[in-house]
Amino acid sequence: MNALNLKALGNSTAAELLRLRKWSAIWVIVGAWLALSLSFGYVFNYVAYKTGDDNFAGDGAGNAQLLAELMPNAIPDVIVSGLPMFGGALAMVVGALVAGNGFGWGTWKTVFTQGPSRSAAVGGSLAAVSIFIFAMMTATLVLCAGVSVAIAATEGQSITMPALSDLAQSFGAGFLVLEMWALLGFLVGVLAKGPALAVGLGLVWSLVVENLLRGVGSLLAGIETVTEALPGTAGGSLAGAIIGGPNGTPGVLDAISGERALITVAAYVLVAAIAAVVVMRRRDLA
Amino acid sequence: MNELVVETDGLTKRYGDRLAVDRVSMTVMRGEVYGFLGPNGAGKTTTLRMMLGLIRPTAGSASVLGRPAGGPEVTARIGALIEGPGFYPYLSGRDNLRTMARYQGLPATEVDRVLEMVDLADRAKDAFKGYSLGMKQRLGVAAAMLGSPDLLVLDEPTNGLDPAGMADMRALVVSLAEAGQTVILSSHILAEVQEICDRVGVINDGRLLRESTVAELRGGATLRVRATPEDAALAAVMQLAGDEGVRRIGNETLEVDLPVTAAPEVVRHLVAHSIDVHEVTVAERSLEDVFFEMTGNNKELVS
Ligand SMILES: Nc1ncnc2c1ncn2[C@@H]1O[C@H](COP(=O)(O)OP(=O)(O)OP(=O)(O)O)[C@@H](O)[C@H]1O
Numbered sequence: 335m336n337a338l339n340l341k342a343l344g345n346s347t348a349a350e351l352l353r354l355r356k357w358s359a360i361w362v363i364v365g366a367w368l369a370l371s372l373s374f375g376y377v378f379n380y381v382a383y384k385t386g387d388d389n390f391a392g393d394g395a396g397n398a399q400l401l402a403e404l405m406p407n408a409i410p411d412v413i414v415s416g417l418p419m420f421g422g423a424l425a426m427v428v429g430a431l432v433a434g435n436g437f438g439w440g441t442w443k444t445v446f447t448q449g450p451s452r453s454a455a456v457g458g459s460l461a462a463v464s465i466f467i468f469a470m471m472t473a474t475l476v477l478c479a480g481v482s483v484a485i486a487a488t489e490g491q492s493i494t495m496p497a498l499s500d501l502a503q504s505f506g507a508g509f510l511v512l513e514m515w516a517l518l519g520f521l522v523g524v525l526a527k528g529p530a531l532a533v534g535l536g537l538v539w540s541l542v543v544e545n546l547l548r549g550v551g552s553l554l555a556g557i558e559t560v561t562e563a564l565p566g567t568a569g570g571s572l573a574g575a576i577i578g579g580p581n582g583t584p585g586v587l588d589a590i591s592g593e594r595a596l597i598t599v600a601a602y603v604l605v606a607a608i609a610a611v612v613v614m615r616r617r618d619l620a
Numbered sequence: 621m622n623e624l625v626v627e628t629d630g631l632t633k634r635y636g637d638r639l640a641v642d643r644v645s646m647t648v649m650r651g652e653v654y655g656f657l658g659p660n661g662a663g664k665t666t667t668l669r670m671m672l673g674l675i676r677p678t679a680g681s682a683s684v685l686g687r688p689a690g691g692p693e694v695t696a697r698i699g700a701l702i703e704g705p706g707f708y709p710y711l712s713g714r715d716n717l718r719t720m721a722r723y724q725g726l727p728a729t730e731v732d733r734v735l736e737m738v739d740l741a742d743r744a745k746d747a748f749k750g751y752s753l754g755m756k757q758r759l760g761v762a763a764a765m766l767g768s769p770d771l772l773v774l775d776e777p778t779n780g781l782d783p784a785g786m787a788d789m790r791a792l793v794v795s796l797a798e799a800g801q802t803v804i805l806s807s808h809i810l811a812e813v814q815e816i817c818d819r820v821g822v823i824n825d826g827r828l829l830r831e832s833t834v835a836e837l838r839g840g841a842t843l844r845v846r847a848t849p850e851d852a853a854l855a856a857v858m859q860l861a862g863d864e865g866v867r868r869i870g871n872e873t874l875e876v877d878l879p880v881t882a883a884p885e886v887v888r889h890l891v892a893h894s895i896d897v898h899e900v901t902v903a904e905r906s907l908e909d910v911f912f913e914m915t916g917n918n919k920e921l922v923s
Pocket residue numbers: 620635638639640641658659660661662663664665666667808
């Protein structure tokens with residue numbers, strides 16, 4: 335029976351991957367993510383470095399710092415910097431689209447009448463989203479590596495790669511943060527039975543409400559214990575722990591320790607996945 | 621042969637204070653085409669959804685292929701199109717079927733087979749969102765047939781099809797039935813059910829009014845005899861069919877409650893009494909007549 339379930343899960347994952355791969359909306363989101371990562375990670379800083387070099391010849395210290403952040407050595411910091419802000423938001427949109435559209439389109443209904451158990455079908459969808467997020471993170475890493483090596487070569491700097499362990503740690507943390515937001519988006523898509531409300535509410539929550547709460551939380555101790563448990567705080571603090579503290583990028587925090595942030599993010603991933611499966615198993619599907 | 625494929629017991633679904641399905645107990649036998657007939661809002665789709673485990677009954681139960689409805693071991697053996705096709709709009713017809721085939725672990729050849737069956741192979745590369753209503757409907761039937769299920773459940777499969785499309789769909793169901801396929805087909809079109817179904821369940825207002833073969837439902841055919849002089853003819857026929865068995869229906873015509881096989885005897889008898897027989901016809905009650913009698917609600921029905 336267990337082998338059968340695994341097979342059904344594998345079939346469902348393969349089916350979901352096929353239809354995600356051919357969905358242009360998803361690729362638009364990936365494109366947006368890569369473009370934003372590139373812009374905020376490299377393009378703006380590089381332009382600042384170049385223009386700074388010309389205009390303030392004496393200001394060597396600031397420029398040296400800028401250049402250091404563009405070098406391959408800094409990849410672990412760069413790939414997690416954008417996550418708390420736009421990375422999480424985009425991942426959430428992916429999750430909400432994948433789960434939410436199935437109601438309006440009637441595709442959940444069609445899938446459930448094809449034979450897989452609801453757990454297998456929803457599990458397969460969650461697995462496909464996770465694989466997709468992993469691929470998105472990998473593409474980010476490859477892009478950042480390529481660009482930073484190119485900058486180093488152009489600027490005549492020696493190419494020093496970061497330690498593999500640092501890179502792995504950063505990649506893992508980045509994947510977990512994106513995964514958390516994607517699965518939360520998936521869950522909200524399931525609860526809202528559609529993508530529009532889910533995307534709207536999800537973005538307002540992750541971009542606005544959490545920030546406001548953190549603002550209030552610094553004044554009121556009671557609220558602070560709540561904000562410390564929120565996904566945005568956890569994701570931001572995990573990124574902060576990798577970078578070594580807030581670096582001026584919005585959303586990168588040091589509100590909670592890296593360890594606690596890791597546990598909180600992992601807990602959200604698990605809870606969101608289980609809740610999505612449980613709700614879909616029990617639901618009447620009109 | 622009389623193996624039960626579907627058996628529901630007091631199946632009930634309540635939405636708020638509306639009883640969408642009210643204690644429906646129906647049976648579908650292996651190898652038959654079962655017509656599920658009822659006007660809009662009668663509860664056809666709701667009953668079929670419970671049969672597939674898409675929604676849970678408020679009360680009662682359904683057993684399909686010998687097991688409780690809704691489990692994966694049952695749904696894997698059913699193919700269904702319920703209340704319109706649900707597909708990914710951005711995918712082509714073929715990729716939609718490939719996705720659904722993957723969910724069942726079926727090979728891609730299965731996709732080509734069902735595309736041919738619904739005559740959609742030449743448009744299979746086009747995006748689903750660009751399909752006409754009829755093409756979408758046919759893709760839905762194709763998805764239902766993936767993996768040659770033991771039971772095919774088609775909820776108003778001719779919905780949105782033009783007359784030629786309807787005829788094709790009926791021919792498809794008939795050919796499947798000839799190959800031994802068990803089909804449940806819901807419809808509000810009487811002619812359709814009459815034409816292709818072996819047995820019918822008539823549902824109205826959530827209640828199953830009757831379940832029987834199409835022939836039984838229509839009742840026996842009756843004879844109509846036009847003969848003169850009419851009074852003498854009436855007296856003569858009463859000797860054969862009894863006083864209650866004959867009625868005047870106007871235009872010198874009598875309606876006789878005798879089987880069609882009795883026609884020669886009736887004619888001989890009348891001729892022996894020197895009565896002129898002008899015309900003998902067989903009058904069949906249509907399913908439509910029967911349906912109207914049963915439901916008293918016919919406004920939404922099309923024949
Ligand atoms: N999800 C729902 N919520 C509330 N009421 C519902 C729901 N689904 C069905 N109903 C009600 O149940 C009744 C039966 O609906 P159902 O869709 O089963 O009818 P039907 O026989 O399939 O009709 P049609 O020929 O129009 O498809 C209707 O009165 C409908 O309004």
